[in-house]
Amino acid sequence: MKTEKLEKQTLTWFVFSANVIVGAMARQMGLHHGLDAFNGYVAFMVCTLMLTAIYINLQELFKRTLSPLFETLFMKFPNYGKKGKVEIEDKETTEEESLTKETDTNPPSNMDYAQIRLSAMKAKEQAEQEKLATVLTYTRESFAPYMKEEDLNILCKYICLFHADKDIPKVVRTVKVDSAIRTIDLMHFGWNIGYQFSKSGIQIATFIKRIFAEALKESEISTLKSKLRLEGKCTIKIDTTLKQSA
Template sequence: MEQKKIERITLNLIVFGTIVIIGVLARQTVLHYGWDDFSSNLIFVVCSIIIGAIYLNLQMVFGQLLSPTIEKCFMRFECYRNKAAVVESPIIHAELAENTIISEPIISKPEPKIEIETTSDTTEVVSTPSCPELNEDVAELPKEETTPSTINNISIEESNQPTEYDLFRANAMAEKERASQEKLDKVLTYTKQNLVLYLSETDLNRLCEYITEYYLSDSLPKVEQIKVDAQLKTIDIMHFGWNIGKAFGKPRLQTATFIKRVFAHTLRDSEISTIERKMSHTESECKIKLDSKIV
């Protein structure tokens, strides 16, 4: 290490001396051409700075780029490889020695033992306890006390419990929903059973969708007309409308308007008022009979 330090100091002194010599030569040159002292001194400083900067840049370039390339070229020669191996081996041994010293286990000293003499002239060996907590008595845990905050929390939880009114109302709403769904299912089943011979599957499913929307909504749904088989007459469609309107509890006028829009082709010659008036007539022959007991 000392040898390398001396070599580095010597190299820096040589470089510094060379820079000073070049600066002095530059100063003497400008003085020779008639420049004043101030200008010549300025030239000396500028030349020294420029030469120093060039040296530092060249040193960086050589260390990062040229040095690895030159080393690769020299590594081709066997004598240089042997020399490099000899230089690196002491460094490796030194690192191994340091790691060995660091990794040596720390030998713990045995716990001191206390000899106690008893009346029977026997010696007992007692090891000192490692935890002082063993000599302390176990304290009893304090009993939990009911604090005012706990009482308040219990009161809030009790207030959040549903009241008897809420329970009865929820049960009544659930029962109403169940009855409504059951009524709708029966009407849809009646529709499929009575019109399956006169409608295609697509039209029958679309009709069931219209009936569902008509039942669940207070206003009339937007529909596209459905054309039934020619076997069904006007009175059949009127009877069908009266049957589902009766099951749903809808007004006659509203039901008449609904079937007029859905079966516009079949009821093209009948006005809504006529449909409303003749929905429950039975004087003519028909395929769909009046049925007030669908639900």
């Protein structure tokens, strides 16, 4: 496209230069035959404009009459027709490739929204389930030596409800623990699992107060909330990772 435009500009300047030269020659001939300088310039302008007008008219004539005639004559030659067809096909192919590239680079913003959202929701749900599984494993490993199996299963059931933000039954079966587990251990345990579930201090304190009601009967919820990370001698330590044992 740029080459064709450059060729047209070159041809135009060439014709214009030729017209100027012919106009200058006409001026010199006029001066030679007795014209004054002013009339010589008039002859120069008239000759140049006439030649330019003739060139433009000839172009229009060629486009309207001679060009279709030549096209018809050249179409009789097989190679000419094939060449034109190949050029058209190459142009169409280039345009299609360009359009495909733009489409791949800039995909529609709303086409895959539902699929992307569904995939994100599934990934989030999977992460939460893995987190819950880690907490349950940690719970069993922490309390297996200090709690009966039946109580441990009930505790895990309540932890699942705690994770899902579901209401724990108003009348709950108190989970009993061995005397080796003290208040500080239960506060640490509550904080460890609550941290993984992104629970607030009051939620954690309320949960352990209800589940371990017998062991924490002397402690108020407000006290438990303020001392969840109390330092001191303990069996269950503060743990923000809850890595599962191999």
